[in-house]
Amino acid sequence: MSSARMPESGAQPSGAWGGWIAFAGIMLVLTGFFDILQGLTALLNDEYYAIRNGQLLVFDFTAWGWIWLIWGLILIAAGFG
Numbered sequence: 001m002s003s004a005r006m007p008e009s010g011a012q013p014s015g016a017w018g019g020w021i022a023f024a025g026i027m028l029v030l031t032g033f034f035d036i037l038q039g040l041t042a043l044l045n046d047e048y049y050a051i052r053n054g055q056l057l058v059f060d061f062t063a064w065g066w067i068w069l070i071w072g073l074i075l076i077a078a079g080f081g
Helices: 015-042 063-080
Strands: none
Touching: 015 063
């Protein structure tokens, strides 16, 4: 019989990786926060973004704002997860 312990299913990450995992979560939350700010800006102020002639704009600013807003919420949820 071996005396080695098997890790439990809910085991905490080791100290070496714990800092990197926390850093990645914080970066996801910050990126999501800034994406939400961009989405709100696109929704509330269409004149904020400057589009010159000849540039490709696939969606209008309202659709683009909702896309950024939803993406930001997904990133924040992933960061807290």
